[in-house]
Amino acid sequence: MEIEPLAVPAGADAVAVLPRLARALAGGAPVAPYLAGSPAPVLPRHSAAGLPDDLAVVVGTSGSTGTPKLAMLGGDALRASAHATHARLGGPGQWLLTLPAGHVAGVQVLLRSLDADTEPVATDTSGGFTPAAFTAGVRRLSPGHRHYTSVVPTQLVRLLDDPAATAALASLDGVLVGGAATPPLLRRRAESAGVRVVTTYGMSETAGGCVYDGRALSGVRVRVDADGRVELGGDTLAGGYLGRPDLTFAAFAVDTDGSRWYRTDDAGRVDDDGVLHVDGRLDDVVVTGGMKVAPRVVEEAALEHVPGVSEAVVVGTADPEWGQAVSLLVVPTAGARPLSVVEVREHLRGHVPDHALPRRVTAAGAVPLRGPGKPDRAAVAALFGVG
Incomplete structure (x- = not known):
């Protein structure tokens, strides 16, 4: 055929x-x-x-x-x-x-x-x-x-x-x-x-x-x-x-x-x-300090509770102390004030477990994508410069 x-x-x-x-x-x-x-x-x-x-x-x-x-x-x-x-x-x-x-x-x-x-x-x-x-x-x-x-x-x-x-x-x-x-x-x-x-x-x-x-x-x-x-x-x-x-x-x-x-x-x-209820890809789970973090939980909390965020993607990036660090990429809304990691963590505290609070935060004008609208998590991780 x-x-x-x-x-x-x-x-x-x-x-x-x-x-x-x-x-x-x-x-x-x-x-x-x-x-x-x-x-x-x-x-x-x-x-x-x-x-x-x-x-x-x-x-x-x-x-x-x-x-x-x-x-x-x-x-x-x-x-x-x-x-x-x-x-x-x-x-x-x-x-x-x-x-x-x-x-x-x-x-x-x-x-x-x-x-x-x-x-x-x-x-x-x-x-x-x-x-x-x-x-x-x-x-x-x-x-x-x-x-x-x-x-x-x-x-x-x-x-x-x-x-x-x-x-x-x-x-x-x-x-x-x-x-x-x-x-x-x-x-x-x-x-x-x-x-x-x-x-x-x-x-x-x-x-x-x-x-x-x-x-x-x-x-x-x-x-x-x-x-x-x-x-x-x-x-x-x-x-x-x-x-x-x-x-x-x-x-x-x-x-x-x-x-x-x-x-x-x-x-x-x-x-x-x-x-x-789909919690996310099995291989996207971030293991930080021996604790598992589902990226979707943190992403949804960031959209709900961090001001000035229109899109959010969480990845694990290599960390010498924690194994992986919860790393948050945000796409800011127009005119939003940049927030520090400390500020982001405070906005999220109580909405996600403490071990799921991001240790690294960066911003971009758009989420890197692959295929029809899927976040390119490898490209997102590269934005943090630590793999």
Whole structure:
């Protein structure tokens, strides 16, 4: 089976690939989407015997643990994902594309459009993502449909800082926010502006978001193992990694009843109401003085309790005394006064355990990102100059 690299143009021209995606879903040759202008994905050697029978799309993972892998998504999994998304949101609709369609979140906007039989609208990203381009895109949506979009938290912050873009957001019937954790303060800010926020959790291996607002979509299963690792199963699961049966074996488990599960790299818990709470990546945990600190706890507290902070990322940096030091990167709001480490610690004291109080603080104009809106924690650590 030949897999065809598919260059997806940025901006409004992205919709031109819809016919090719439709053919792949219908059983034509599968495609490997990538952003036009960037190198085509290198497809590893593979055997046709190792491919899913209904393979439609091969999409790269975010590469957070090393070299990006290529997840094999079948037509059935992609259709199940689109159907379940529309069912959760209240019905099929027209989508606004704001994300690069070389990543699973962007590809899914196009695939959901095929599922809904609607023409998506793509924002003009020739000058990068801007609130003005987003607002113009919303104005191009057709009347008579439900209207949806999918953004990452960084985009949501920018849109809420712009009154016209905020009004455009609030006019939509659903705004999926994923790719990275959505801080509770950001969600409350959006909801107070009338935005219908739906937080999503998932990855390339699950055909994108498969848990909305902590609850699994129809056909999706969630469990947490004895070590606190989140595992996902069900209808939207990938068939494995192209040309890497070893990695497939390590990441995908099969129960005695034949059901398959993807072992994520995330720690989490399911509460008594069946809601999944993701605490962050297992390998992002900072161990300082023998105590474990989940970065998300400190990040959310910084956004809530440290004045003048619009975004926050916590990493562990090498420290001769503590092993790792809790290190906080902040993006200040416009006009905010710089705060010392002592001041930041005092604002956070009582809101996080004492051992989780940052020992290093720095500021930047933006959070370094990788993939569709995920913080690049290695790049953040490098900003502290201590690894």
